[in-house]
Amino acid sequence: MDGAGAAGAGADDESRVIADRRKKLEELRQLGVNPFANGFAPTHTTVEVIALHDSVEKPADPPREPAPLRGDERYAIAGRIVAHRSFGKAAFIKLRDRAGELQVYVRKDKVPEAAFEAFKRADVGDFLGARGFCFVTKTGELTLLSEEVVFLTKAVRPLPPSWHGIKDVERRYRERYADLVVDAESARTFRLRSRMVSMIRRFLDARDFLEVETPMMHLTLGGAAARPFRTHHNALDLDLYMRIAPELHLKRLVVGGFDRVYEINRNFRNEGLSRSHNPEFTMLEFYQAYATFSDLMTLTEELFAHLARELCGGTRIMYQGTEIDLGPPWRRLSVKRAVTEIAGESDVVFEDPVAAALAAVRVGVRPDEACRMLVEALDEQETMRAAAEVGASGANPHAASRALIERFVASPESREQIATKIASFMGEDERRERAGGLGMAIFEQTAEKDLVQPTFLTDFPLAVSPLARRKDDDPVFCDRFELYIGGREMANAFSELNDPDDQRARFLAQLRAKAHGAEETMDYDEDYCRALELGMPPAAGEGIGIDRLAMLLADRASIRDVILFPLMRPEGK
């Protein structure tokens, strides 16, 4: 509490209103009233008071002189003034507390004179305590007639206008404290999110999962493909990453015998912002031993349906004007079928990397990305030879890789020739693995947005799944699904790879991709491989985006509407 007078706020846009309110504050002090009084103890919340009168019969034609509806009991409530209508010698105000709102009638002849004199300085936004009994007004509203009013906090700054909320989008996020007071929909959203998270915890606890917390600061990058934030520990002089996923630590715990674990916590990814991306976001990740990705589909259906019933009153919910039916079972669609049936591509795309690369570019995948997905299969020597043979030489493998990709981008007419040359270095499985990776890129470019109703997209290509278990019947695909709702990825799950040798090979492939210029790759995590060597039971794991789930259930269009304090550019920058 600083003692700055009205003049101190001179630079503020709202200085005049603030100055007026500070004047009232001074007047209160001169009246011997503490405008920041402490110690008023409410006996009830507004909603408790209302509930106590639920069963009381309301007079059809209320007497003009207020009389207690219910015995001699008095109720003390406290809250912020959210409406204020004054008649000079009487006033109706509405007090809001954590539970709800209750109208209060303050009348000059019903409270001590000094209290009424102070009350005249009350504005919307101030906090008051009131004690009295309840009656019904002529318009039928349950109202507390106050026999005592106490100033609890004088608000020196006015609230934003309440009937259209804060129109300035940026200010709404920056000044969340004001948004929550003024925008009922916003407050409702965050209460819903909070209840959603506790329900998820109860759901998993009931299934014998153990909640844990794993490090947010990592030495190696893993568990997802994303660019990281970097930080530094001074005493150890250690560069660290803010984690992009908790996955590898959680699976270490499965090795250690915590064979059903979950964590609900933040991930940090150094990427652009959008309506569905905030740099820090909340993920639920859970791992269940002796389960498969197929079991997790069932579990996910149960969880979402449960949340929708509890929070939205049923499994058919409205999201941004579209009805979404969360009632199980949900559609299951393999990546291959999505690409052939929805996008209309030939299934050759999943066999022949050359056809896949050309198709990918045709549907809008960036040519450099498409070409990189091919060359990632080549080692250094092969890269040099491939480049030389298409006339895009480089002094070293890295330069050769870049030259190869540049040539592919620059000359559309020779793309097929370049792709064919690169593919000629691949074995049969490798050809299909690369084709699969490109098939996935085609899916994202084409069919993803059409998956509005809940859909499990299954059987992901190995090339994009460095931590997932291979399918028994086709080793270039994985036992993995992603859940799409409303055209947006909501969850990602797979049967976990627990063969340490295969895992080492996958990490090596990540390093190779990085050498070819891929920005979002995992580090080789030797300690994790060591853990796998100790034996990890067969398990399946899943990550669910809590923010996106809250968006869905609260029917909000932007991730910023479900994150209390989203990342904002500094003011005026």
Add this chain to the structure above:
RNA sequence: GGGCCCAUAGCUCAGCUGGUAGAGCAGCGGCCUUUUAAGCCGUUAGUCGCAGGUUCAAAUCCUGCUGGGCUCACCA
């Protein structure tokens, strides 16, 4: 980073093909002891985002800048 749009009173906005600033709300003063975005009377309030240009004259037209929004790209 590309495209489209916006910036006028504390807030929400009007201001036509150029003629020199307006409403509602909020605030302040007054009246009012049953209001529901209370009402009635009065009143304060603006370097029209910034800098140039065209013009006798610019909130209005042009250029640049700044800030913001939407969208595309990026985000497996």
